[in-house]
Amino acid sequence: MPTYGPMYVPVTDNGEPFYSEGFPVRFYKNDGTEWVANFQPGWTYLKEIIEFEKTQNLLVMAFGTCYIMNPNDTKPIRVFGVGYSDIFSVSNDRLVLQDQTDLTIVEPDGSHWHTERISWDGLAEIKIENNLVTGLAFNPIHDADEWVAFKYDLDTKALTGGSYYSFENKKPWWKVW
Structure with missing residues (x-):
């Protein structure tokens, strides 16, 4: 200062x-x-x-x-x-910001949008090629402590893989029917 x-x-x-x-x-x-x-x-x-x-x-x-x-x-x-931990430059002047559980894309004009949640707790080995983000998402569920591969298409905003998934429309495991 x-x-x-x-x-x-x-x-x-x-x-x-x-x-x-x-x-x-x-x-x-x-x-x-x-x-x-x-x-x-x-x-x-x-x-x-x-x-x-x-x-x-x-x-x-x-x-x-x-x-x-x-x-x-x-x-x-x-x-x-x-909690952003890394910044990546993408081909068309976009920036990808890495957080612990998801990504944020910053457009060349400064506007931004967030991906859906990709990981329960941690992203690693992030690589970006041709507007496709690949990496690993940490999965601490059921004592597995494993890393799960994911792909995220920046153009279509489609996520494939990752360790986080929604429990919507699924029968809760704790309820007996």
Whole structure:
């Protein structure tokens, strides 16, 4: 944090002041002035700043929390996530953010969408080729502690495999009929 000059601007998901050490970033406005933001951190060690080519907006990853920012504004455009652990670039300027249980796709304009839940608790060995995400999803059910392969098509938004599945429309195992 700067030791002199104007006070930093705390940036959070809910707009409430945040005064602990977070992720400080210096922004330069179009008029030549600058300001320093202190982003409230998430739950991981991922820190990164990515410029969007189609807009002047930036993706600021503050310890796993994603902030979409315009350098001219002190309030975030969007804030989402707290546990992102990795970022992957995809062929058409998309970004794929890896969480513990699912993925978030950030489009070139800064809009985003989340996949359905893929894993009970953990994703590993993520690879992306031709808009197809492959990897392993952890399955702790029934003392198996195994990793299950999955594929996710970014264009059709179709998931194949993974360790998480819905219990909808299935007879609960704990009820006796």
